[in-house]
Amino acid sequence: MSATQIQTYTTTKEDPGLLKLYQNAAATQFGDWRDDFFKNGYAVIKNVIMPEKAKSYQDRALDWLLSFDLGLDLKDTSTWNQKHLPKSFKSMYHSYCSGHEKFMWDARTEPGILKIYEDLWGTKELVVSFDGFNIGLPKRTDVEGTPWPHCDQAPSRKGLACAQGFLNLAPSGPKDGGLLLMKGSAPLFEEFFSEPREMFTPPGGGPPKDFLDLFLFKQEHLDWFRDRGCELIKVDCGPGDFVIWDSRTMHYAAFPEGEEIRTVFYICYTPRAFGEQEQMDLKARLFETYRGTTHWPHCNIRTSEPLMVDGKLDPMERLEPLEKPERTDLILKLAAVKAW
Ligand SMILES: [Fe+2]
Numbered sequence: 001m002s003a004t005q006i007q008t009y010t011t012t013k014e015d016p017g018l019l020k021l022y023q024n025a026a027a028t029q030f031g032d033w034r035d036d037f038f039k040n041g042y043a044v045i046k047n048v049i050m051p052e053k054a055k056s057y058q059d060r061a062l063d064w065l066l067s068f069d070l071g072l073d074l075k076d077t078s079t080w081n082q083k084h085l086p087k088s089f090k091s092m093y094h095s096y097c098s099g100h101e102k103f104m105w106d107a108r109t110e111p112g113i114l115k116i117y118e119d120l121w122g123t124k125e126l127v128v129s130f131d132g133f134n135i136g137l138p139k140r141t142d143v144e145g146t147p148w149p150h151c152d153q154a155p156s157r158k159g160l161a162c163a164q165g166f167l168n169l170a171p172s173g174p175k176d177g178g179l180l181l182m183k184g185s186a187p188l189f190e191e192f193f194s195e196p197r198e199m200f201t202p203p204g205g206g207p208p209k210d211f212l213d214l215f216l217f218k219q220e221h222l223d224w225f226r227d228r229g230c231e232l233i234k235v236d237c238g239p240g241d242f243v244i245w246d247s248r249t250m251h252y253a254a255f256p257e258g259e260e261i262r263t264v265f266y267i268c269y270t271p272r273a274f275g276e277q278e279q280m281d282l283k284a285r286l287f288e289t290y291r292g293t294t295h296w297p298h299c300n301i302r303t304s305e306p307l308m309v310d311g312k313l314d315p316m317e318r319l320e321p322l323e324k325p326e327r328t329d330l331i332l333k334l335a336a337v338k339a340w
Helices: 016-023 034-040 051-066 102-108 111-121 186-192 219-227 277-288 329-334
Strands: 042-045 126-128 133-136 163-168 178-183 231-234 242-246 251-254 262-266 269-271
Touching (some): 034 111, 034 186, 034 242, 051 102, 051 133, 051 262, 102 262, 111 126, 126 329, 178 242, 186 219, 219 231
Antiparallel strands (some): 163 242, 178 231, 178 251
């Protein structure tokens, strides 16, 4: 099978041809990053943007973090704690209209990133997640890096249904904050879930039952994958690289122990044809009101609710981004506001 053939597919996930294509993909020679992706469940695509541009994106994200005026000083590590930061989930910022800041939309329309997903799905007619970003300050003493191995695809979804990714903006070596993943776990997803599996329940409780696209693994589950030759690895990447992984891959974030401020933008596209109209309409409404979603672009559209403190709206919550995106034709199509 050739790379040319894959680009003819523009069908929905229900199409048996598409399913078969990806089932055979591990044995297919694409001659590019897809060879790693289908074999190991992830790939690093080097230099999708220039390092200088990556630095500029990082600066814009850090300016956003400083915009809350909470006394954060990027030169004074004693201020690198929750008292001086807006609220996040493990340094992932999904609230405050973060996903609709102009810098996020600028990144989502980078040709080098779009091409990755056009090659993966064989179509230019994509929709994108309204995901946020991660700014992981090292040397924090007020938080602990607790592993939470999980995958972001419901066990009921078979085959490749989503490939999440991030644009990496700071060096991410062995000691820096980054992505840990179980190499080779994606191709074993169906086998693992061929028998009933009970999810790990964290002390604060697990996700709601209807959350769907999240499964938290227990230690014994990690052993199951290791027994089948999988290996937990930390992904090495530099500024301007893009990391993509199959949403069936077990993964979690590494706590930053080096000097670098981990900065990544979560970006994920799927074909517009995968989405039901009702979900696309909801997505378009979320775009117009600057609300975020998970990384699933076409289904299970779950909006990030406004932040509440003691039953009241967090005074820092925002109704619109600091700098709004331009309403270009491409952005409106990627947001499902406009038809392809
Ligand atoms: Fe995840």
